[in-house]
Amino acid sequence: MLQTYQKVLLLGFFILHIGAICWYNLYALNTYQKPEVFEQLSKPGQQVFLQLKRILPYNIPTAMRPYAHFCGTDTGYSLFAPNVPSAISVFFELRDADGNTTIKFPELESRSGLDRFTVNLATYKSFEEIQPLMAYGWASRMLEIYPDYTAITVIIGSHRMPNMQAYQSGERSKFLETVRYEFELD
């Protein structure tokens, strides 16, 4: 049997734990304030969000961060929301000393690794300030895997999937290049 003080402590833990989950999820909804996300909301969705935004926290308390990280709740659970985004894709153009080029996709050895790289590309969008650095990391790794090449171009874009109606009338997925980074070995 649990003593009363033990029950009180456990309920305290419950409030902390569940409170942290709620806090992170409400905080994550702040991204809906960005104009490019807000305009993706439905009209009623925009109205609801404008009401909801009054109660959203604007930061995460410092003391909560390590705890939430330790128990895996330092994230929002809004996967594929408000809408399903276009997929980011990347491929590499490798060039050797003679100017011969070849196209390669990210070289990972396992399906699990490839899934993660695809997720990494989704992460890429949310780290605007370090995007060139991320591209540099991918490029360096590819040049290590293919040591015969001396230069590489990282080509990043998104796959625009047609909607159902457009697909039925023959439209297919399109790759739209958004940026490319070029790197060369010294």
Add this chain to the structure above:
Amino acid sequence: MFSINQWFFKPSSPRVFTFFRIAVAVFCMIQIIKLYPDLLNVFGQYGFNRADVVSVTQAPFMPRITWISDALLPLGIGEVSVIYGLFGFYLLTLLGLVLGYSNRLFAGLALFCHLLFFGSGKMFMYGVDYFTTSALFYCLILPSTQAFSLRSFRFLGQVKASAYATFIKRVLQVHLCLVYFFGGISKMLGVHWWTGEGIWRAVSLPGFNNMDTTWMANFPNMLMVMGWIVLLTETFYFVGIYIKKTRPIILLAILGMHLGIGLTMGLYQFATIMILFNFTAFGWDYMQELFGANRFRQLFERFRLRLSF
């Protein structure tokens, strides 16, 4: 009348947590073994994400492999050895968790190893890794060594009901309700999930499309209804799962949704961990209600593991 004391602390069997502990440990083993060929690509400081780039996204308190590799460098032990050594050690801690000896010690070590990998490959981490962290955290705090463990050589014998077991089950249940509630409500604000476009785009996302699902474009109404089901099931999971009559419907819908994610998008690991959470939080009790506790026990007793010296 609803009583907080009863809801949180009415003693119940902790047997389900034995299942959870073993299932989570086996799941983590499979997860890391599947990633073995890419350990250096994902977690190495010269992998696809350079350590200096990843560090921008890491808070100082987040464990990472470079903590260990930097400390061992003066001894001539390089990062590659540390990564493979950690891989082996992680597997050992998970084996300890399966066996159930010093459960908290092994759960704590497994969680720390997982967080070291997580921190180092942070940009490669997604939903399944966050839920794995949570699962290992729950293994650390839940009472799971009364059965099928080196501490207690029995699988289905008498297991003492405890108030703590009920409490942890409630934490797990509320956590899961919040997962779906926030997932559902954030989708409801958008457009795609109301029109069926959400399902269409999710199953045909390049990089995730595990099977040919283009035929679905011919059935927009079906996708629209599926989208509504996702919205309703997720958002009102917290209501439906506690009502006896709707519980099986909600459980089936959620199970269907996760199986669908696994099959069409190839996210098997994510689907598995979510099904595992659902089964532990609600499914086990429902099965007991369905079959009766004794019937359920008899069913498993056929496969009873008899350990004796």
